[in-house]
Amino acid sequence: xxxxxxxxxxxxxxxxxEGAMELRNDGATMSLPEGEExxxxxxxxxxxxxxxxxxxxxTVAQKxxxxxxxxxxxxxxxxxxxxxxxxxxxxxxxxEAWFAEFAAGxxxxxxxxxxxxxxxxxxxxxxxxxxxxxxxGAVRRGETLRRDGGRPGDGVWVTGTLGRAxxxxxxxxxKIDASPDGILVQSYRIPSPRVGLSLYGIVSAAMDISDGLVxxxxxxxxxxxxxxxxxxxALPLSAxxxxxxxxxxxxxxxxxxxxxxxxxxxxxxxxxxxxxCRAHAVPVTKIGKVTEGQGVTMLDxxxxxxxxxxxxxxxx
Amino acid sequence: xxxxxxxxxxxxxxxxxEGAMELRNDGATMSLPEGEExxxxxxxxxxxxxxxxxxxxxTVAQKxxxxxxxxxxxxxxxxxxxxxxxxxxxxxxxxEAWFAEFAAGxxxxxxxxxxxxxxxxxxxxxxxxxxxxxxxGAVRRGETLRRDGGRPGDGVWVTGTLGRAxxxxxxxxxKIDASPDGILVQSYRIPSPRVGLSLYGIVSAAMDISDGLVxxxxxxxxxxxxxxxxxxxALPLSAxxxxxxxxxxxxxxxxxxxxxxxxxxxxxxxxxxxxxCRAHAVPVTKIGKVTEGQGVTMLDxxxxxxxxxxxxxxxx
Numbered sequence: 001x002x003x004x005x006x007x008x009x010x011x012x013x014x015x016x017x018e019g020a021m022e023l024r025n026d027g028a029t030m031s032l033p034e035g036e037e038x039x040x041x042x043x044x045x046x047x048x049x050x051x052x053x054x055x056x057x058x059t060v061a062q063k064x065x066x067x068x069x070x071x072x073x074x075x076x077x078x079x080x081x082x083x084x085x086x087x088x089x090x091x092x093x094x095x096e097a098w099f100a101e102f103a104a105g106x107x108x109x110x111x112x113x114x115x116x117x118x119x120x121x122x123x124x125x126x127x128x129x130x131x132x133x134x135x136x137g138a139v140r141r142g143e144t145l146r147r148d149g150g151r152p153g154d155g156v157w158v159t160g161t162l163g164r165a166x167x168x169x170x171x172x173x174x175k176i177d178a179s180p181d182g183i184l185v186q187s188y189r190i191p192s193p194r195v196g197l198s199l200y201g202i203v204s205a206a207m208d209i210s211d212g213l214v215x216x217x218x219x220x221x222x223x224x225x226x227x228x229x230x231x232x233x234a235l236p237l238s239a240x241x242x243x244x245x246x247x248x249x250x251x252x253x254x255x256x257x258x259x260x261x262x263x264x265x266x267x268x269x270x271x272x273x274x275x276x277c278r279a280h281a282v283p284v285t286k287i288g289k290v291t292e293g294q295g296v297t298m299l300d301x302x303x304x305x306x307x308x309x310x311x312x313x314x315x316x
Numbered sequence: 317x318x319x320x321x322x323x324x325x326x327x328x329x330x331x332x333x334e335g336a337m338e339l340r341n342d343g344a345t346m347s348l349p350e351g352e353e354x355x356x357x358x359x360x361x362x363x364x365x366x367x368x369x370x371x372x373x374x375t376v377a378q379k380x381x382x383x384x385x386x387x388x389x390x391x392x393x394x395x396x397x398x399x400x401x402x403x404x405x406x407x408x409x410x411x412e413a414w415f416a417e418f419a420a421g422x423x424x425x426x427x428x429x430x431x432x433x434x435x436x437x438x439x440x441x442x443x444x445x446x447x448x449x450x451x452x453g454a455v456r457r458g459e460t461l462r463r464d465g466g467r468p469g470d471g472v473w474v475t476g477t478l479g480r481a482x483x484x485x486x487x488x489x490x491k492i493d494a495s496p497d498g499i500l501v502q503s504y505r506i507p508s509p510r511v512g513l514s515l516y517g518i519v520s521a522a523m524d525i526s527d528g529l530v531x532x533x534x535x536x537x538x539x540x541x542x543x544x545x546x547x548x549x550a551l552p553l554s555a556x557x558x559x560x561x562x563x564x565x566x567x568x569x570x571x572x573x574x575x576x577x578x579x580x581x582x583x584x585x586x587x588x589x590x591x592x593c594r595a596h597a598v599p600v601t602k603i604g605k606v607t608e609g610q611g612v613t614m615l616d617x618x619x620x621x622x623x624x625x626x627x628x629x630x631x632x
Contacts (some may be wrong), residue, residue, distance in 0.1 A: 023460065024521055024539050026387040027451075028338045029359030029460050032348055040434060041343030042399045042450065046441045071342040085401075085448050104592045118356060126444055132401050132437070134358065134450045135343075145343050146337065207342055223340050 004122050011103040017081065017116020028119035030081060041071035042096035047128035051189075057098045059175055059189040060131070061105030065211065068135035070112055070193035070218040070259040075139035075206040076145035076200050079113055084120035085132040094129055113195060140200075149204040150224035150264035157203075157263040157273065159194050162213060163241040166255020167248060174250065179240045191259035197280055202272045205264040212256040214308065217288075217296045220264060222239075227293035233301045236285040253298065254308060264290050320438050327419040333397065344435035346397060352454040355548075357387035363444035367505075369420040369486055371441055373414045375505040376447070377421030383526065384451035386509035386575040390524040392461035392516050393453035395429055400436035401450075405443040418564065429511060457506040461522040463516060466540035466580035470520050472604035473512050473589065478529060479557040482571020484563060492564065495556050507575035513596055518588045521580040533604075533612045536580060543609035546593020548618045552601040569614065570624060580606050 008023055015024055017093075019029045032038060045067070047053055051060050065082065072079050084106075088094055112114055118136065168188025171178045178185060199206060205224055209216045213230070222230045232253065237245075241252055263284075265273050270286070277284040288298075298306045324339055332338055335345045348354060361383070363369055367376050381398065388395050400422075404410055426432055434452065466472075484504025487494045494501060515522060521540055525532045529546070537544045548569070553561075557568055579600075581589050586602070593600040614622045 024535075025460075025463050026390040027355050027393075029391075029455070030354040030356065031457065032354070034350065037341050037345040038348070038354065040399060040452075042401055042435060042437045044401050044437045044448075046402060046403060046439055046503050049439065049441065074342040075345075077343075083356060083450050085358055085450075087360060087362060087446060103420065119358060119360045121317050121360045121448070123360050123362055123365065125365065125446070128442055130403060130441065130446055132360075132448055134399050134401075136356075139345070141347065144341075147341050219340075 008122055011099045012084065012117060015103060015106055015110060015117040017118070019081065019120050020116065030118060031134060031176045032138055035139045035141055039072060039075050039077035039137040039139050039144060040134060041068055042134040043067045043131065044070065044130060044132040046130055055189060057101035058105035061102045062190050063124055064131050064133055065106065065109045065113070066191045066193045066259065068133045069195055070191060070210070072135055072137040073193050073195045073197065074138065074145065074206050074261060076143060076206065077139040079115045079135060079137045079195060080169040081116055081136045083118055086120070086122045087125040087130040088122065089127040089129055090124050092127060092210050098154065109178070114283055143200040145200060145203065145206040147205050147207050147220050148223035149218050150226050151204055151266070151289045152226055152290055152292045153262040154204050154266050154290040155270060156228055156230065156290060157218065157265055157284050158236065158260050158287050159210070159277065159282050159284050160260040161236045161238045162258050163237055163255055163259065165191065165254035165257035166251050167241060169257065170248070170251060175206040176244065183191040183240055188257060189230060191257065193259055194261045194282060197282065198255040198302065199276065201265065202269045202276060203263040203265045207262050207279035209260050209262050210256055212254045214296050214298060215253055216262055220262065221294060221296055224290065225292045228288055228296045229291055230296065230298040232306065234285065234287045236283065250308060254310065321464065324438055327415045328400065328433060331419060331422055331426060331433040333434070335397065336432065336434050337564060341433060346434065346452060347434050348454055351457055353457045355388055355391050355393035355455050355460060356450060357384055357396050358448065358450040359383045359387065360446060360448040362446055371505060371555065373417035374421035377418045378448050378506050380447050381422065381425045381429070382507045382509045382575065382631055384449045385511055386524040386526070387510045388453040389513065390453055390522050390577060391520065392459060392463065392514070393455040395431045395451060395453045395511060397420040397432055397434040397452045399434055399450040401448040402438045404438065404440040405445055406440050408443060411444055440480060455577070459516040461519065463521050463523050464539035465520040466536050466542050466606045467520055468542055468606055468608050470580040470582050470606040471563065472533065472546065472606060473546055473581055473587060473600050473603045474525070474552065474576050475593065475598050475600050476576040476602050477552045477557065477569060478576065479553055479555045479568035480573050481507065481573035482567050483557060483560055485573065486564070486567060492560065499556055504573060507573065509575055510577045510598060513592065513598065515579065515592065518585045518592060519577040519579040519581045523578050525574040525576050525578050526572055528570045529578070530570055530577055530614060531546040532597070532610050536578065537610060540606065541580050543607045544604055544612045546604035547605055547613065548614055550601065550603045552599065
């Protein structure tokens with residue numbers, strides 16, 4: 001028939017799993033085991049804003065899935081399926097070869113994370129390339145992690161390390177020199193969502209860091225009706241990130257795209273948190289505390305509040 | 317905080333329903349009653365392709381929901397919730413007032429169709445305005461309507477009437493004069509999805525007409541492994557559409573955006589189909605038959621095959 005249908009058949013039909021009816025219908029179906037509820041999240045990536053036009057198609061695909069997988073991880077949900085919406089600019093370099101690589105990247109991560117394509121929509125459009133995923137996961141009913149459970153006295157914790165992806169973007173923009181091992185750019189291009197942890201009953205609030213540590217702490221503080229104090233000295237920074245201090249301090253402290261989990265945890269659950277994360281080989285570090293009040297403060301090594309020129313990623 | 321969060325709070329938080337957690341989390345949750353499965357469909361609308369920049373914000377919102385509702389209707393599913401993704405071009409006329417009207421249109425149709433907003437994503441972007449909905453419905457497990465069940469001997473049926481929306485687009489493009497009552501433009505702007513019918517066990521295949529009658533019959537024929545013959549004389553055309561014959565014949569016969577249901581029905585179920593549709597005040601008309609073979613043929617009043625210059629809406 002016409003272009004859309006061939007295009008979908010070539011690139012996306014091989015990715016379709018149970019319930020997708022081979023992408024041959026108006027939609028798709030999905031069942032849930034008894035006692036579970038559905039968790040949904042959606043993220044759009046726009047060329048030039050969330051990825052660069054010359055990023056490899058394979059990593060663009062994987063970043064798209066992983067940003068969404070990270071949202072599920074933040075809600076304590078196991079990923080199952082995703083809907084994919086693609087708006088393809090006509091007459092650009094997003095050609096057959098590009099989409100074959102894009103589909104290969106999706107296929108790799110489907111395998112890695114145990115998910116399948118369920119359905120979606122493909123349309124032509126003027127530039128830029130726009131990619132959207134709505135991801136679907138499952139969780140035991142009532143066991144979804146939320147942002148609003150932080151209580152004064154809780155510790156603030158973060159998985160992994162911070163700042164690599166933000167520096168990686170600066171490398172891509174030609175503003176700083178690349179690290180020889182390419183780890184910064186790779187962190188920018190392919191996040192590692194923290195799926196697979198089971199933190200319900202341990203942590204009091206959770207979200208993933210996409211817009212930057214301070215701004216995302218602000219969300220937990222606001223939704224929880226509390227303040228958050230962070231300690232710069234406590235932040236987990238890897239050696240290749242520390243190498244860019246002090247010049248790129250603000251980029252490192254505020255930069256987004258980490259896709260690590262930001263958690264608040266009652267003191268009596270700290271040991272359980274550390275034990276659980278160790279069992280899953282996920283580093284976790286205490287970086288601050290929840291207090292009465294509002295807003296987010298980061299204290300430097302002299303316990304002076306740091307004044308930033310901005311808070312984090314601006315969407316508009 | 318930053319623009320995105322205020323924007324979402326102002327316009328979209330009032331639309332959020334159960335499971336959306338007031339759009340304050342990384343995602344949303346949804347439960348399903350026992351014995352039901354989820355049905356999902358997703359449609360993107362691009363300014364200039366699927367709506368015009370000066371279409372009223374309210375009707376743009378309603379068309380967005382209704383295209384998706386129509387997909388659920390075609391699968392025999394009751395609508396429950398939707399995820400909304402919006403990419404807002406900076407510096408255009410899509411301002412606060414526009415989005416207030418857009419949200420009012422969504423609110424009206426939420427009420428009308430019994431659905432609520434579950435979550436989504438808002439981002440800035442270069443032009444054009446891009447709108448995407450993933451809609452979520454429920455159906456008794458195993459009772460989803462599909463496109464692949466048409467069998468030789470079945471009749472081909474369509475709800476409502478055809479051609480108004482396609483002519484409405486031509487009015488909007490200034491190519492034909494408007495009908496005095498505005499019904500053509502209104503049909504283009506605000507489709508009437510056929511939700512609420514229960515056709516499982518009656519029809520053998522179903523889909524909605526979005527790309528045009530002939531092209532969409534082609535999908536049922538292809539998925540069912542059959543041919544379809546349509547009779548021009550049998551097509552339900554309203555008086556205001558007939559007024560544009562014969563000049564706009566191809567537009568009327570091939571035009572998309574009808575969002576009526578296209579059904580195949582075994583002869584022994586014809587009475588059940590008509591009775592059920594009559595009970596729901598939905599007109600339904602037999603317009604053709606499923607036969608052995610492949611492809612779609614439309615016969616004119618002399619039973620000669622009509623040769624079209626194209627098949628329907630081209631997505632790319």
